[in-house]
Amino acid sequence: MTMPKERGTRRAGTHVTSVDVAALAGVSQAAVSRAFTPGAPIAAETRRRILDAARKLSYVPNSIASSLTTRRTNMFAVILGNMNNPFYVKLFKILLERLQSQGRQLLTFTVEPGANSDDALMRVLRYQVDGIILTSAQLSTRMTALCHDRGIPIVLLNRYIPGSDVSGVRCDNIGGGRLIAKAFLQAGARHFAVIKGDPRGSTSQDRLRGFAEQILEEGIARRNILELEGQSIYEGARLAVLRAFQGKGQPVPDAVFGINDTMAMGAMDALRGEMGLRVPEDVMVAGFDDIDEGAHWPYRLTTVRQPIEAMIDEALALLQPDAPGRPIEPGIDRTIPGELIWRDTIPRPKHG
Amino acid sequence: MTMPKERGTRRAGTHVTSVDVAALAGVSQAAVSRAFTPGAPIAAETRRRILDAARKLSYVPNSIASSLTTRRTNMFAVILGNMNNPFYVKLFKILLERLQSQGRQLLTFTVEPGANSDDALMRVLRYQVDGIILTSAQLSTRMTALCHDRGIPIVLLNRYIPGSDVSGVRCDNIGGGRLIAKAFLQAGARHFAVIKGDPRGSTSQDRLRGFAEQILEEGIARRNILELEGQSIYEGARLAVLRAFQGKGQPVPDAVFGINDTMAMGAMDALRGEMGLRVPEDVMVAGFDDIDEGAHWPYRLTTVRQPIEAMIDEALALLQPDAPGRPIEPGIDRTIPGELIWRDTIPRPKHG
DNA sequence: TTGAAAGCGCTAACAA
DNA sequence: TTGTTAGCGCTTTCAA
Numbered sequence A, B: 001m002t003m004p005k006e007r008g009t010r011r012a013g014t015h016v017t018s019v020d021v022a023a024l025a026g027v028s029q030a031a032v033s034r035a036f037t038p039g040a041p042i043a044a045e046t047r048r049r050i051l052d053a054a055r056k057l058s059y060v061p062n063s064i065a066s067s068l069t070t071r072r073t074n075m076f077a078v079i080l081g082n083m084n085n086p087f088y089v090k091l092f093k094i095l096l097e098r099l100q101s102q103g104r105q106l107l108t109f110t111v112e113p114g115a116n117s118d119d120a121l122m123r124v125l126r127y128q129v130d131g132i133i134l135t136s137a138q139l140s141t142r143m144t145a146l147c148h149d150r151g152i153p154i155v156l157l158n159r160y161i162p163g164s165d166v167s168g169v170r171c172d173n174i175g176g177g178r179l180i181a182k183a184f185l186q187a188g189a190r191h192f193a194v195i196k197g198d199p200r201g202s203t204s205q206d207r208l209r210g211f212a213e214q215i216l217e218e219g220i221a222r223r224n225i226l227e228l229e230g231q232s233i234y235e236g237a238r239l240a241v242l243r244a245f246q247g248k249g250q251p252v253p254d255a256v257f258g259i260n261d262t263m264a265m266g267a268m269d270a271l272r273g274e275m276g277l278r279v280p281e282d283v284m285v286a287g288f289d290d291i292d293e294g295a296h297w298p299y300r301l302t303t304v305r306q307p308i309e310a311m312i313d314e315a316l317a318l319l320q321p322d323a324p325g326r327p328i329e330p331g332i333d334r335t336i337p338g339e340l341i342w343r344d345t346i347p348r349p350k351h352g
Numbered sequence C: 001t002t003g004a005a006a007g008c009g010c011t012a013a014c015a016a
Numbered sequence D: 001t002t003g004t005t006a007g008c009g010c011t012t013t014c015a016a
Helices: A018-025 A029-035 A044-056 A063-070 A086-101 A118-126 A141-149 A173-186 A202-217 A234-245 A261-274 A308-318 B018-025 B029-035 B044-056 B063-070 B086-101 B118-126 B141-149 B173-186 B202-217 B234-245 B261-274 B308-318
Strands: A075-080 A105-110 A131-134 A154-157 A167-171 A192-196 A225-229 A255-258 A284-286 A303-305 A333-336 A339-341 B075-080 B105-110 B131-134 B154-157 B167-171 B192-196 B225-229 B255-258 B284-286 B303-305 B333-336 B339-341
Touching (some): A063 B063, A075 A086, A075 A118, A086 A308, A086 B105, A105 A118, A118 A141, A141 A154, A154 A308, A167 A308, A173 A202, A192 A202, A192 A261, A308 A333, B018 B029, B018 B044, B029 B044, B075 B118, B086 B261, B086 B308, B105 B118, B141 B154, B167 B173, B167 B308, B173 B202, B173 B255, B173 B284, B173 B303, B173 B339, B192 B202, B192 B234, B225 B234, B308 B333
Parallel strands (some): A167 A333, A192 A255, B075 B105, B131 B154, B154 B167, B192 B225, B192 B255, B255 B284
Antiparallel strands (some): A303 A339
C-alpha cells in the first residue's frame, strides 16, 4: 500500500516530511528538526542548507506531530457564549489578535447562551489545548476538575462562579451598577426598570445588585425597581419593554437600565420607536459594556466601559502561557473597575 | 526523568492514555482504540468493559495523536477579514455552529482588512487542517498551490479571485447592485453616490458595477455617480460622507448606496445626525448584506439580503468534507442571487 | 473478535 | 555541533 518514498526529488508531493528534507540536504532528520527550532544547537551553515532544501520541497513542519512530543500544541480554546452581543464579539476579536500575535492558535467553540459548556470542554480536552478561555459560565465542577487534572488552565472572562476553583477576570460589575444608579439619581430619577440578562449569571446579578444597593441607600423603596427579563439580547429587551409598558401596561419609569448595551439599545428602540417617547426627556436609559454601536448617533448611550484590553491581559496572564508545567493556582478572581461614559441618554449633571 | 507509569491505578493522573485503560480493562491497547472508534470490530461486552475502565480513569482520547495516523484532524480553518463588519461576524457564527454540529473544530485567524492572508495560511498548513475557509481575499497563488499540493481544499466565502483556481461561493453582487439601482431609479433618483469598500476586492467592484450598469442603461451619465471610499467600515463611510458633502462640499445626491450595510448606516448617521437631513425625504440610502442592525428602528435600511445559510452550505460542500482524498476541482465559482429587502430608506413603489 | 507490531512526523536524550 | 535512538499516543495492518 505505502509507496516507497521518493526522497530528495523536487516533486512537492503529497507529504513532504523532515526525512525528505534531510535526505536532500544530506543531514540527519534530527538536524532538520533543529533547523526549525529557534535556539537549537545547529551550525549556521547547516541550517542554511536545510532551509534551502526545505524551500525546494515546500516543506512545512507538522505542528501536530511535534506537539505529540513537546506536550504543547500552542493552541488555546475559547468558548463563546452569546455571539449576538457585540461585546463578546469585540472581546473575541481582541483575544484573537493578541493570541495570534504571540504565535498561538485559537480553537473556537460556541455554546447556546445558558447552555452547559461541558460538551465543548470535552472536545477541547481531546485537542490538547494549552489553555481555555470561557465567556460562558455554566459548567460542571467535574469538568473543571478534569481540566485541572491534566494541567490545562481555565480562565473565565467576564464571568465568575461563586465557590468555584476556576480563576476568572471580570469588570467590577457591582461598582458599575452603582455608577449607573448614581447617574440616574442625580438626574432626578425615582422609578426604575432594569432589564436583566441571564438571571443565573453573575454578571447580570452583580450589576443589578450594585444598582439596587445604591438606590436603596438613597432611601428609595425596592419596589420602585422593576425587573424585566431581556435574555441578554436586543430583541429580548425590546419585547420586554413593549410587554411591560406599551398600551395599558405599567407606567413608564423615569429610568431604564439595560444590563448590557445591546439590551439598552433594544429598550431605546422600543421606547422611542414603538412608544414615541423621547430619551432622555421622557425616559432616561443607560447600558453597560460600551460597545461601539452605543456611541453611534441614533443612541449616544450613557454606559459603563468595560476595560476589555486589561481584562484580556489579565486573563492571558492567569493562563500563564509562560510556565506550562506550573501547578494551577485555584480560584483567583480578578476584578477591574469600569468607567462611566457620559453620553446623551441621561441628562448631564450641572457643571461644578 | 520519565517516571514509571502507574498503570491501572485509579489515580486520574497527569496523562491517562489508552495503555492505562487497556491495563485496567485487561485488554490490549488496540482494543481500547477500537472501543472508541465507531464501527470498529469489537465485541459489545469488551467494549463495555473498556468504556468502564476509561470512565474510572477519566480517560479522554487524544485526537492530536490519532490524527497523526489518520491524516485527518477534523479541524477546519477560517480566516476572517473585517471583523468590524457584523456581516462577517454573522457568517462566522453560522459557520461555527454548522461545523460544530458536525463534530468538527474550527481554528480561527484574522487578517487585517486588505492584508495578505499568506502568513495565516502558512500557520494553518502547519496544523494540518482538513479544509480552509477564507473571507479575506488577498493571497498569493504560491500559497494556494501549496495548499492544493497537500490536498487541503480552500474555499473563498463572499470572495472571488479572477483567474484563480481557488473555488469560491458568493452572492450575485452584480445583480444585487442592479436591484438597488432599480429601486433608486423608480423612486426618482438621478444623482448618486456610492460608498465603496476595499477597491481591490471583487465584492465592492461587482456591486458598484451592477449598480452603475443599471443606471447607465437608464441613460444617465456616469458622472452622476460619485464614488467615495469608506474602507468597508461604519466610521470610514461616515467620514467619507461628511468630507464630501458637509459645509461647502458637493451638493448632496438624491441617493447614497453603501456597498455594505455598516457603511450605509455610517452614511445615514452622517446625513441625519451631523447634516440634519431626512432619509428618505432628502436623501435615499441603501445598503447590502442585510445585517440585523440595519433592520432596527433607527435605520430600517433597504438592502439586499445575502443568502448566508445557502452560501455556507455551498462552501462546506465545496470543501467536500466527505471525500477527503478526492482531488480538488479547480476554480469552481458559485454565485447565489440576493434578495431585495424593502424597508424605509427608499420610498416604496406605488402598489400595483 | 482480538493482540502484536509497525508506523504517523516529530522532539529529546545521549553519545560521538 | 551532529547523528542515533527512543519514544509521544494513537491507528492499522496482519495473524491468530
